[in-house]
Amino acid sequence: MSIKNKKGLTAICLLSLGLGVVCNPAAADNAAEPAVSEPNAKFSLSGLSLDGRGATVAQGLFTAPLGHSFGIQIDAEGGLVNSEAYAGTGAHLFWRDPNVGLLGIAYSYQNWNNANFGYLNGVTPIIKDLTLHRGGIQAELYLSRFTLSGYGGYQDGTAREGGFGHLVLKYYATDDLSVNITGDHLAGTNLIRGGAEFRPNFSAIPNLAFFAEGGYGSHDFGMAQAGIRYYFGKSTPTLINRDRRSDPIDLFVSSPQQLIQQQSTPAQPACFKIDAEGQCLPADG
Numbered sequence: 001m002s003i004k005n006k007k008g009l010t011a012i013c014l015l016s017l018g019l020g021v022v023c024n025p026a027a028a029d030n031a032a033e034p035a036v037s038e039p040n041a042k043f044s045l046s047g048l049s050l051d052g053r054g055a056t057v058a059q060g061l062f063t064a065p066l067g068h069s070f071g072i073q074i075d076a077e078g079g080l081v082n083s084e085a086y087a088g089t090g091a092h093l094f095w096r097d098p099n100v101g102l103l104g105i106a107y108s109y110q111n112w113n114n115a116n117f118g119y120l121n122g123v124t125p126i127i128k129d130l131t132l133h134r135g136g137i138q139a140e141l142y143l144s145r146f147t148l149s150g151y152g153g154y155q156d157g158t159a160r161e162g163g164f165g166h167l168v169l170k171y172y173a174t175d176d177l178s179v180n181i182t183g184d185h186l187a188g189t190n191l192i193r194g195g196a197e198f199r200p201n202f203s204a205i206p207n208l209a210f211f212a213e214g215g216y217g218s219h220d221f222g223m224a225q226a227g228i229r230y231y232f233g234k235s236t237p238t239l240i241n242r243d244r245r246s247d248p249i250d251l252f253v254s255s256p257q258q259l260i261q262q263q264s265t266p267a268q269p270a271c272f273k274i275d276a277e278g279q280c281l282p283a284d285g
Helices: 003-018 025-030 239-245
Strands: 040-050 053-066 070-081 084-097 101-116 126-143 146-157 162-174 177-186 189-198 208-217 221-232
Touching: 053 084, 084 126, 162 239, 177 208, 177 239, 189 221
Parallel strands: none
Antiparallel strands: 040 053, 040 221, 053 070, 070 084, 084 101, 101 126, 126 146, 146 162, 162 177, 177 189, 189 208, 208 221
16 A cells, blocks of 8 residues: 555544444555465365265366455356266355455355155155255354355255355465365255365475365254365465465365255155166156
């Protein structure tokens, strides 16, 4: 900030103090940081256990600035869940001050072919084309080494309809080691998860990180996952800076278990077998 601008800001602060409002020129100067430091991306590959059934999911995210105070992020992921194809995509538009927090709107879509929930409860049959649409509001608050994140709204599709919400409390033990606890509400079901991410800062591959988490929820649902993540971009190398100055939290904060845990009340007619042509057969078919 130039000397002239600092003098002007100081004059405004003095006037604000006279009105009983606290003003900090240094904080106002820091607030000039952009919402997104530079166009950046990250790629993740993870293995999951979802109530005993295996899954492999790859995820890619791209984030770019929109002017100074706004940004956009595109999310995509795909893989196999219980040997059936799974895919998801989404986007969010957000305002962010890296010294304060983030506020934005988001939409996501997920799909799982031939979702078989019989192994969970012995009753729920195959759902040929399980889909989930979500739209909502995303927010983050930065408090020193703590970050409080939330994403909530409404979901529908062939999965259960209703409100959803995710609340994440993350603590950075160091600039490159974070631990978190997450509470998920998924249209009537609940899930509690704990996890961690670590960037060892290898000299040959400094942008590589490792992550893991585990959780337990409604219907005795248990999950665990572990994987690797690679960050693309140079200006914000540490984890805490990437989270606050590069890409915000992704939309698939609980990945395919968002679909799997909602097995109890499918919104479409279900079938108990899939024939050779991929057609859904009823219980008496």
